[in-house]
Every structure is written in structure tokens, then in C-alpha cells.
Amino acid sequence: MTRTWAIATREYASFFRTPLGWIVAALFLFLSGLVFAQQTLRPGEPASLRSFFGVWWSMLVFIAPSISMRLFAEELRTGTIEPLMSAPVSEAGLATGKFAGALMFLMTCLAPTLIYAGVLEALSRPDYGPIAAGYLGVVLLGMMYLSVGLLFSSLTSSQTLAFMLTLFVLILSEVGATAAAARLDEPWAGIARSLSVQPRIADFARGIIDTGHVSFFLIMSAFFILSTALALRVRRWH
Amino acid sequence: MGPASGVHQCVYAPDPMIQADRVSKLFGRATPSTGSSRVRGVLAVDDVSLTIEPGVVTGLLGPNGAGKTTLIRMMTSYLTPSAGVIRICGHDSVLASGAARASIGYLPESAPVYPEMRVEDFLAYRARIFCVPRDKRKAAMDRALDRCSLADVRHRRIGQLSKGYRQRVGLAAAILHDPAVLILDEPSSGLDPSQIQAMRALVRDLTMGGPTGKRVVLLSSHILPEVSLTCDRVLIIARGRIRADGTPEQLVNNAASTSRSEYVLETLAGLSESATGAISAGVGGLPGVESVHVEVLGDGSRRLKIRPTAEAGDLREAIARAAAASAPGPALRELSRRTPTLEEVFNGIVERPESLVPASGVAS
Missing domain, CATH: 3.30.70.260 (ACT domain)
Structure with a gap:
């Protein structure tokens, strides 16, 4: 646990030591500010961040892979993976540590957006339930996207490739699930629908915390983190 | 969640030692075809057995692609052997990998380090990875910085340092937890002559230390003078096999009597x-x-x-x-x-054709 935490904190700190981390954070805040100003901060709109959360999932499709792409790919390219994987750290500990570092960075990017809730408070009387639920949904979705990116980052030494593959899979799964849900018969349509994240995020934005949705994101994240650990273990055989 | 949670993995066996028992590494795969089992992959390490004792510097000498790095990577658990068993201080490198890895300090070839980190932060990070207790971290870092003469650059970013300094940062990270076994892959590659001399003295110095006072030090090199000057024992490896084993003098004498x-x-x-x-x-x-x-x-x-x-x-x-x-x-x-000089002995051993080696050749 000490080791996992050491990896997580080093990873988190390294986002601030490289230009990439700052650029991602700036881009994210710029886009979310734009969305807030354009869609929420208008006369007559309800004092909620609902539409704001509604578009965040599509922003995360780009932001999460740009955070996750370097996690292992960078270490594989520079060779620092070797002292890391010959240190007494388990593959699962390594994958979890990297994931936790990336998640902490994503949450750091999200933190300044809390100011929007403050803006709403100043102008009107927002309902904090849906806002809290919305943030929970965004964090859970971010976890799943980061874990997918973590896996692809462990498979290649090219950050660009890791980014592209993650982006491709995230978009394909969303578009594919929606298309399949519309065309296939039951029970396949139901399975396809359950893989789509958009309706789940919409529920969170409405203020509904469904344990089904929460478990979905947690289980998917755990699955991809463990797959990463497996991919690292397989690497020792080659 | 204190540092104690991982301490059970950091106990050392009483006898620091590296033992390899019939270790092989095959990259790619073996396809058994009719009559004979034909090797289609690359057999980087071929049935190597050896014991490396503490207190002396052991050199693994071989040309590029001989299997040195592959053998070392199996010792450090970075790679899993295709066959055979490696024990580090009695811990199996696969089955008790955590304990085996905890007793090794390892400097990989070209000393990969994080360029964006400061020297001190990097060492603190490695100390946490190797579960050096919190109250001993400062002392361990000071000792490693001092031994590797890094005290004046401790606040600098690693990316700004010269190759020689970077190599020493890698070495400082390897000795930080006072390991029983120290493995250095090409420790002097990319260093200038005076740095090589300093590295040589440091390596000899490092045979003393570790939990029992005597440390296993294994270094690899493809440069013969390097090995003959630094090492008390030389293992010559070529095409994945150990071809000769002895002190530099013994190797020359043996060769003189046979050649x-x-x-x-x-x-x-x-x-x-x-x-x-x-x-x-x-x-x-x-x-x-x-x-x-x-x-x-x-x-x-x-x-x-x-x-x-x-x-x-x-x-x-x-x-x-x-x-x-x-x-x-x-x-x-x-x-x-x-x-014949050691050089000629080395060339003779390395170039000697060996019928046991598969025709596909060996390169790692």
C-alpha cells in the first residue's frame, strides 16, 4: 500500500512537472467555462448544472485519454519501466497506483469548476442534490475512461497510439452501443443499451444516484485496472 | 497504512547469493516438429547454471547480444525464465518474487530515470517503493548521495544532469535500501575515462555493505579491460551460454595451457x-x-x-x-x-563454434 501510494503521488506530481498536465487542465477548464457560459448562464435557464453535466461526458472522451496516455507508454518508451517492474511492487499495485495518480489529477481539474456552483448560488438558489450527483457521475465516468486509457497505455510505448486507441474504443463503444440498441432484438438490445454511458450520466445529472449505475462504473474500472495488471504480467514473458 | 505494511517482504535471507539452476529464456516460441524439437524463436539464455557469492565483484562479460541483459533481467524478475529457477538470497525469483526483488539493488543499462524529477525527490520515491522506513529515509538518502558524490546536485532536475551524473543517480537509487545483492548492467557505458575510474572504485567499495556486511555485486560489460580491472571473478557468456568462469588470471592461465x-x-x-x-x-x-x-x-x-x-x-x-x-x-x-592476452582468450571463447547452439543464432 505504501508503494502503491508512492506511485500514485509521483504520478500525480509529474502531471504538474510536464507541460502536458498544464495544457490538459487549461483546455478542460476553458471548454467547461465555455459550456457553462453558453448553456447555463443565460436568462431564464434553471439554476442547475444539468445541461453542463450533459455535455461533460463528451468532453471526458477527449480529456481522459490525454491524461491516461502517458501513464505506462512514457515509462515503456524511456525504459523507466524496468527499474519499476524489478522493484518489489505487484502488477496490481502498479496499475492501481498509476490509475489513482491519474484520477487525482482529473479531480484536480474538476475542482475549479465548483466555482460555477458558487456563481449559481450568487444569482439564484440552486438545488445542490443534482449538482452533487452530477459531480459523482462525472468522477465515476472519468474513472472508467481513465481505466480504459490505462490499459491501452500499458500495451504500447507510443503515447499517441495509446491516445488514439483509447479515443477510438471510447467513441466506438458509445456509438456502437447506441446503434446496436436501436437495431438488435432483445435481449441483445438490452445488453447494448446497458453498455451505453450517456443515459447513466443523464440520470446522475438529474440528481438520481442509482446504485446500478455506480456499480457499473466501479466494476468496469476494476475490470480494466486488473486487465492492465494482467498485461503487465504478460510483459514479463516476452 | 504505515511503512510497516510491506515490511514482511523486506526480510533478508542469511546468505546473500544469486543462484541460477538450468535457466533458459526463449523469445518467441518453440515448435515441436517431426523427429526433433526445432527452435523457432531466439534462445537468448541457454541452460545457464551459476552461483554468485558475496564479497567479490563478479563480472558478466560477453559481446553484444550474448544474453547478458536477458540473464540479468531474469535475476531481477523483470523477465520470467522460460525454464529453470533463479534464487536471490534463497527467494525464488518467480514464486517469492516480492522478497527476491526487495533484496536486489538494480541499475539497468543506460540508467533510466525520470528527467522531470529532482534528484532528491527521485531518491525519496525509490525509498518509498522499497519500503525504507520513514524515519530512516533521510539517512539512507544522505548516505546514497554521499557515496555516489551527488550531494551538490541533490536539488537539480535529473534531466539537466550529464550522463555521468545520471548514471550515478541510478546507482544511488540502487543502493538506497542497502540491498544484499547489487546488479549493475553496463555501469560504465557512456562515461568518460575518469568517470569510469571513479565508478570502478565505487563498485569495488560496494562489495562491503548490505545486511550481512558482504554484498553480492554482479556487473555486466562487453568491455574486457573494464571487467579484468574491476572484477575478482569473470563469467564469459556468449550465445546464451556461460563459456568460461574464473579469476582473470585463471582464465589467461587456462587459455595459455590449452592454446x-x-x-x-x-x-x-x-x-x-x-x-x-x-x-x-x-x-x-x-x-x-x-x-x-x-x-x-x-x-x-x-x-x-x-x-x-x-x-x-x-x-x-x-x-x-x-x-x-x-x-x-x-x-x-x-x-x-x-x-595470449585476456582479450585473445575472450575472442577465442566467444568465437569458438558450438554445435549445441541452435542454428537460428542468438541475439537479445
Whole structure:
């Protein structure tokens, strides 16, 4: 646990030591500010961040892979993976540590957006339930996207490739699930629908915390983190 | 969640040692075809067994692609052996990988480090990874920085340091947790001559230390003088197999007894043609002499290269007497025996064809 935490904190700190981390954070805040100003901060709109959360999932499709792409790919390219994987750290500990570092960075990017809730408070009387639920949904979705990116980052030494593959899979799964849900018969349509994240995020934005949705994101994240650990273990055989 | 949670993995066995038992590594896959099992992949390490003892510097010497790095990577658990068992201080490198890895300090080839980190932060990070207790971290870092002469750059970013400094940062990270076993892959590659000398002294110094006072130090190199100057024991590896094992002197002596020396005789500058001919004939007629090759030197002297037969012992006395008997008066200005250098021993071992090695060749 000490080791996992050491990896997580080093990873988190390294986002601030490289230009990439700052650029991602700036881009994210710029886009979310734009969305807030354009869609929420208008006369007559309800004092909620609902539409704001509604578009965040599509922003995360780009932001999460740009955070996750370097996690292992960078270490594989520079060779620092070797002292890391010959240190007494388990593959699962390594994958979890990297994931936790990336998640902490994503949450750091999200933190300044809390100011929007403050803006709403100043102008009107927002309902904090849906806002809290919305943030929970965004964090859970971010976890799943980061874990997918973590896996692809462990498979290649090219950050660009890791980014592209993650982006491709995230978009394909969303578009594919929606298309399949519309065309296939039951029970396949139901399975396809359950893989789509958009309706789940919409529920969170409405203020509904469904344990089904929460478990979905947690289980998917755990699955991809463990797959990463497996991919690292397989690497020792080659 | 204190540092104690991982401490059970950081206990050391009483005898620091590396043991490899019939270890092989096959990259790609073996396909059993009709009659014989044909190897289609690359057999980087081929049935290696060895024991490396503490207190002395052991060198793994071999040309590029001989399997040095692959063997080392299996010792550090970075790679899993295809066959065989490696034990680090008694811990199996696969089944008790955590304990095995905890007792190793490892400097990989070209010392990969995080360029964006400061030296001190990097060492603190490695100390946490190796579960050095919080109250001992500061002392451990100071000791490692001091031993590797890094105290003046401790606040600098690693990316700004020269190659020599970076190599030392990697070494400091490797000795941070006072490991029982220290493995250095090409520790002096990319260093200038004075840095190589400093590295050599440091490596010799590091055989003392570790939990029992005596440390296992294994280094690899493809540079022969490096190994013969630093190491007490040399393992020569080529095409995935250990070809020779011994002290540098033993290797030369063994080679001298099995391979042939050469005798060189030089006549005085003004010596007549006929006298030279007589000496050449006299020496050539000696038992144990296979051939005599005469060449004329610029100053009028003649050089005789005398090649003995394989069984011949020391022929210097016999050659001197034969030369004296063949020509009246003083005739010689030099008579010497050339034994093979470690370089020649090394080349002989490395280039010797070995039928056991698969035809696909070995490269890692």
C-alpha cells in the first residue's frame, strides 16, 4: 500500500512537472467555462448544472485519454519501466497506483469548476442534490475512461497510439452501443443499451444516484485496472 | 497504512547469493516438429547454471547480444525464465518474487530515470517503493548521495544532469535500501575515462555493505579491460551460454595451457644472411617447433616467429641454446614468449563454434 501510494503521488506530481498536465487542465477548464457560459448562464435557464453535466461526458472522451496516455507508454518508451517492474511492487499495485495518480489529477481539474456552483448560488438558489450527483457521475465516468486509457497505455510505448486507441474504443463503444440498441432484438438490445454511458450520466445529472449505475462504473474500472495488471504480467514473458 | 505494511517482504535471507539452476529464456516460441524439437524463436539464455557469492565483484562479460541483459533481467524478475529457477538470497525469483526483488539493488543499462524529477525527490520515491522506513529515509538518502558524490546536485532536475551524473543517480537509487545483492548492467557505458575510474572504485567499495556486511555485486560489460580491472571473478557468456568462469588470471592461465604461445626471436642488426639461415634451420629442427617464419626488419635485423606444436612446453631454453649453437658469437638481441592476452582468450571463447547452439543464432 505504501508503494502503491508512492506511485500514485509521483504520478500525480509529474502531471504538474510536464507541460502536458498544464495544457490538459487549461483546455478542460476553458471548454467547461465555455459550456457553462453558453448553456447555463443565460436568462431564464434553471439554476442547475444539468445541461453542463450533459455535455461533460463528451468532453471526458477527449480529456481522459490525454491524461491516461502517458501513464505506462512514457515509462515503456524511456525504459523507466524496468527499474519499476524489478522493484518489489505487484502488477496490481502498479496499475492501481498509476490509475489513482491519474484520477487525482482529473479531480484536480474538476475542482475549479465548483466555482460555477458558487456563481449559481450568487444569482439564484440552486438545488445542490443534482449538482452533487452530477459531480459523482462525472468522477465515476472519468474513472472508467481513465481505466480504459490505462490499459491501452500499458500495451504500447507510443503515447499517441495509446491516445488514439483509447479515443477510438471510447467513441466506438458509445456509438456502437447506441446503434446496436436501436437495431438488435432483445435481449441483445438490452445488453447494448446497458453498455451505453450517456443515459447513466443523464440520470446522475438529474440528481438520481442509482446504485446500478455506480456499480457499473466501479466494476468496469476494476475490470480494466486488473486487465492492465494482467498485461503487465504478460510483459514479463516476452 | 504505515511503512510497516510491506515490511514482511523486506526480510533478508542469511546468505546473500544469486543462484541460477538450468535457466533458459526463449523469445518467441518453440515448435515441436517431426523427429526433433526445432527452435523457432531466439534462445537468448541457454541452460545457464551459476552461483554468485558475496564479497567479490563478479563480472558478466560477453559481446553484444550474448544474453547478458536477458540473464540479468531474469535475476531481477523483470523477465520470467522460460525454464529453470533463479534464487536471490534463497527467494525464488518467480514464486517469492516480492522478497527476491526487495533484496536486489538494480541499475539497468543506460540508467533510466525520470528527467522531470529532482534528484532528491527521485531518491525519496525509490525509498518509498522499497519500503525504507520513514524515519530512516533521510539517512539512507544522505548516505546514497554521499557515496555516489551527488550531494551538490541533490536539488537539480535529473534531466539537466550529464550522463555521468545520471548514471550515478541510478546507482544511488540502487543502493538506497542497502540491498544484499547489487546488479549493475553496463555501469560504465557512456562515461568518460575518469568517470569510469571513479565508478570502478565505487563498485569495488560496494562489495562491503548490505545486511550481512558482504554484498553480492554482479556487473555486466562487453568491455574486457573494464571487467579484468574491476572484477575478482569473470563469467564469459556468449550465445546464451556461460563459456568460461574464473579469476582473470585463471582464465589467461587456462587459455595459455590449452592454446599455443608464440616465440619471437630477433637477431642483431648486422648479422649475416648465412648466420640467420643457420639459426632459422637450427631452431626449426628442434623437437616441439612446428614452423619458423622469418621477416626482415627495417634496421637490417631479422625477426623469427616460432610457432610451437600444441604439446610443446616452454621452449625458450631450447631455442636459446639452438640459436647459440647455430651461430658463433653474439647473435640475438631478443627472445621472448608471447602468451595470449585476456582479450585473445575472450575472442577465442566467444568465437569458438558450438554445435549445441541452435542454428537460428542468438541475439537479445
